[in-house]
Amino acid sequence: MADAERPAPAESPSDPHLFERRIGGTTLLSGGFLEVRRDEVLLPDGSPATREYIQHSGAVAVVPLLDDGRLVLVRQYRYPVAKVLLEWPAGKRDPGEALLDCAMRELQEETGYTASEWAYGGEIHNAAAYSSESIWIWFARGLVAGPPRPDHGEFVETVLLSEAELDAIANRDALPDVKTLIGLHWLQRWRAGTRPLAWLSAAQAAAL
């Protein structure tokens, strides 16, 4: 039974000895915030198994670089871990939304900033054992401040930090959010000349 929403196993075409093949499945939970699936699969040796996972539309995180060298981050209470986390502005992609549109929207909603230049950083999988989520990391510069427009029920505060300040926070293990650690690392690599970024004007990027 095919599932149009599931990607074909596209990577590592030489790995059929590891692939699991979907033969059926049901939706365990939907209509609220989380959509949970249970699929029946065949393991590489042909034996049956089940796989439960979150079907996720993906998320975007933005590393926003102010002209004065500071970075724009947000702090918010993350209920599942019962902690206030320091993070890049980020959010879930709306169904069918283009990645850059999502990045621009989340940056403006959470912090008020708009950006004149954008560069795509890369894709990460944050919970591949039980979630289909990808987080696509973008970099933004040429920032102009404006009023934040948080979603109803979203309490987020903007924080401006230098790269050295954020690095110090990471080094004292007070930056546990994975996308924020990885975005900072990629930023440092870009500054060091070892990870290129292809900057585009907002108009160029939107036309891609």
Place this chain on the structure above:
Amino acid sequence: MADAERPAPAESPSDPHLFERRIGGTTLLSGGFLEVRRDEVLLPDGSPATREYIQHSGAVAVVPLLDDGRLVLVRQYRYPVAKVLLEWPAGKRDPGEALLDCAMRELQEETGYTASEWAYGGEIHNAAAYSSESIWIWFARGLVAGPPRPDHGEFVETVLLSEAELDAIANRDALPDVKTLIGLHWLQRWRAGTRPLAWLSAAQAAAL
């Protein structure tokens, strides 16, 4: 209504303006692989909201360093993202299991290696918007090879790579797994002398 399994909001005691307070909740899904909760909360402004999330016992990942400088990784098919991912040996904590016991168990089950020295790396949150999961990263050295003991239905292959090879894979965006990117980054920092690790013998570490 208190929930003994939920930690109190321990971090950032100066942040009550961001806290969300639990007033009730139900379990939406349990008994299989995933446990899903829906809690009723009061937002910082006192208005009600619901939070759906995975209740997760946490996981451990191990960065295993061979005496010859190579690293021990695993490749496995991750069904939710339909990709074979290259990762540090890792796995979910059994209920009540000590972190180091979990690290030792997963390293041996997935790769067969045992280690004579261990160092704790740090804690990350990989999906704080919808999962209570922590991943605790450990470093292991003094490795001795042995037979892997995979769980039933677990198809995992061990890969030995130099640090330069793994770094090259990360730089061509073929290392999307977050714990693996972060563990590699911390390893590089440790080698560079900018992130200390406190190494303990396996016996010392187990007595902690």
